[in-house]
Amino acid sequence: MRFWRCGSVLAAALLLASQPRAASAQAPVAPKRANELTLAGLRPGKDTQVDAEARYKKKFRVAPDGRVVWTDGCRKRTLELEVGEKSVIQSLTVSSLNPSGDCSGKLDDPLRTALWKTGRGLKLGDPRDRVTDLYGEPNSSGPSAKGSRELELLFYAFDWAGSDVPQVMEVSCERATGRVVEITLAFPSL
Numbered sequence: 143m144r145f146w147r148c149g150s151v152l153a154a155a156l157l158l159a160s161q162p163r164a165a166s167a168q169a170p171v172a173p174k175r176a177n178e179l180t181l182a183g184l185r186p187g188k189d190t191q192v193d194a195e196a197r198y199k200k201k202f203r204v205a206p207d208g209r210v211v212w213t214d215g216c217r218k219r220t221l222e223l224e225v226g227e228k229s230v231i232q233s234l235t236v237s238s239l240n241p242s243g244d245c246s247g248k249l250d251d252p253l254r255t256a257l258w259k260t261g262r263g264l265k266l267g268d269p270r271d272r273v274t275d276l277y278g279e280p281n282s283s284g285p286s287a288k289g290s291r292e293l294e295l296l297f298y299a300f301d302w303a304g305s306d307v308p309q310v311m312e313v314s315c316e317r318a319t320g321r322v323v324e325i326t327l328a329f330p331s332l
Contacts, residue, residue, distance in 0.1 A: 178300070231329075298310065
């Protein structure tokens, strides 16, 4: 008799658990949002120029305005750092918007552009939909231009994630193709 009572209670519980709840079916779904910590394997606000130089030794140069830039002329891509006090990286940008570059060098020691992606895997050339799949809808978006290229700028603010993480990410997509052509991750802000 005791076995049947326990079995009846268990069966009733399973039946209730398997039925959809009316309230939860109508509850609004919270928008997806995710922050980002790294770009090109580096973390703004934590890593330094020395860390970047250890990772990307070859083809290093310092621009006249103090920026640190790596250029891969063959793939027409650049990685640019802005550094602050104690050479701590303040912002990182990977871009395919600067097509200049020399491709006459040897390709046996290529710049490691395959590493030029976010911690969640977003990289140059990805479709715009991948950006929103990974990070949710941007805080703002709109038309932009760089040179003669028409872009869509997606702006993400990560202040909700805490003050110890990069605070801003900008993703530029080419309007004609919908593909990512530039990603900037900054600490504390752009």
